[in-house]
Amino acid sequence: MSVNKVILIGNVGKDPDVRYLENNVCVANFTLATTERGYTTQSGIQIPDKTEWHNIVVWRGLAEIAEKYVRKGTQLYIEGKIRTRSWEDQNKIRRYTTEIYVDNMELLGRRDGQSSPSSAPVMSQSQNNPSPANTSYNSPIENSSDNDLPF
Amino acid sequence: MSVNKVILIGNVGKDPDVRYLENNVCVANFTLATTERGYTTQSGIQIPDKTEWHNIVVWRGLAEIAEKYVRKGTQLYIEGKIRTRSWEDQNKIRRYTTEIYVDNMELLGRRDGQSSPSSAPVMSQSQNNPSPANTSYNSPIENSSDNDLPF
Amino acid sequence: MSVNKVILIGNVGKDPDVRYLENNVCVANFTLATTERGYTTQSGIQIPDKTEWHNIVVWRGLAEIAEKYVRKGTQLYIEGKIRTRSWEDQNKIRRYTTEIYVDNMELLGRRDGQSSPSSAPVMSQSQNNPSPANTSYNSPIENSSDNDLPF
């Protein structure tokens, strides 16, 4: 009985930060910029462009695609949901971070003659199964202590 | 060359906080809850419902509709954009708040026999003109010092 | 590398037409009305309301929810994709029908004191797995000859 949907098209701000959790699940984090075009009001006031930076979180198969093909500057379509998580800073003050959890992602503007996905086909993937699709459990080293994981 | 779009359906958490700025422009703030249904994983783990609270900001004509018809509990459709603004807390630490600026809003589930909009028709409105549609400039008292206004 | 997404909120025009295929997969068809509010132009011309009728197609679990809870008049949120299929009419002329294939559906405006879902909880479901989730194969009678099925 509710809907929480975000649709973004923008450019990636930095190469994704990719991690593999102990259960071998892949997570990628990066920022995405969307820019609202400025304009001039009727009274002649110049409103400048305004860039919004979004914190993007990608899981599993889509994170592996991000690892392979997403780089600083890549133009992306992203569909996901808003999630705000809270944490305590060093002053014991509760702080909040809003992130976009990606359900679907598309690399845009890819043409032949460009870097990667044209040769290695980038399957667009959806991320809508709540139960883990990835079932290989190893990867012992990275003792992940993330406590904001959905399971 | 970019898109920043949010679509929400949820329930309003409290009666809107409505203000009229010095130029008589109306702004309404309230929270909206979207709840992701819990489920049970294949391995039998219970994932509970998860409620997300969104900070909603509505301007002008839509804010006046919010003032009239939106109450704690109202089910709403909201279309808007994500905006994160920063401010300094009392410890001079930069903090961030993410809000949804509404472009379009629809009251849902209204039927006859219910409170308001059936008698007074609620026109759904869009909010897409960057220049002020509201031209009456008075309302001298409220010396608004908001500095996160778009003009 | 492409997106085909439809988001509708409207009212159902007639009780769903529900069928179970030979493999026991459920399909529901119904129409949904969205109404664009009329207005008056600056030059004083009255533009009337305009109702658009959408042909909705729902599969599997969501179709079973439609069978249980969707009726003429129900207010629905629908997320899906546009699909146009062609067929030959009696004059051997190729004709086209555009339908919305539903991926996600939410019943809106449900409150206590109303008909059904409050007592029998309506789980909102997504429909994003391409391979059949429904595995019971019986239902021998209805010799479905649909050739526009996705498998």
Added chain:
Amino acid sequence: MSVNKVILIGNVGKDPDVRYLENNVCVANFTLATTERGYTTQSGIQIPDKTEWHNIVVWRGLAEIAEKYVRKGTQLYIEGKIRTRSWEDQNKIRRYTTEIYVDNMELLGRRDGQSSPSSAPVMSQSQNNPSPANTSYNSPIENSSDNDLPF
């Protein structure tokens, strides 16, 4: 109390067909292809790619941008609404055509070194004012007899 929203990302099928109506309002028509990636079912059946062709209709300022920058093959983001209009064919049979009326459009994948918009900045425009924004009335020749125009 209703929503009719379409979001498409795809490639243009042919150069736009652009017309200027008698009141100098510009209209552009073209087709846009979205392709759903094929897959292999668990039982080993190959489901091929499936391309959907959408009939796109663009008005006014956005139509002029389409005239300047949209060509066969251009990758576009489109936001709009579904509209089905009916007409009578030569056999006096009522036929239906479903079109997407564009509210917002973005040219994707534009990079330096490519044709046009990088040098001449393409302002993305919205098309949400119901009353005509274009007020120059001339263009006497094209005696348009379209009767599906919104005014």
Added chain:
DNA sequence: TTTT
């Protein structure tokens, strides 16, 4: 054919 729905709804407000």
Added chain:
DNA sequence: TTTT
């Protein structure tokens, strides 16, 4: 803080 909402709702089912």
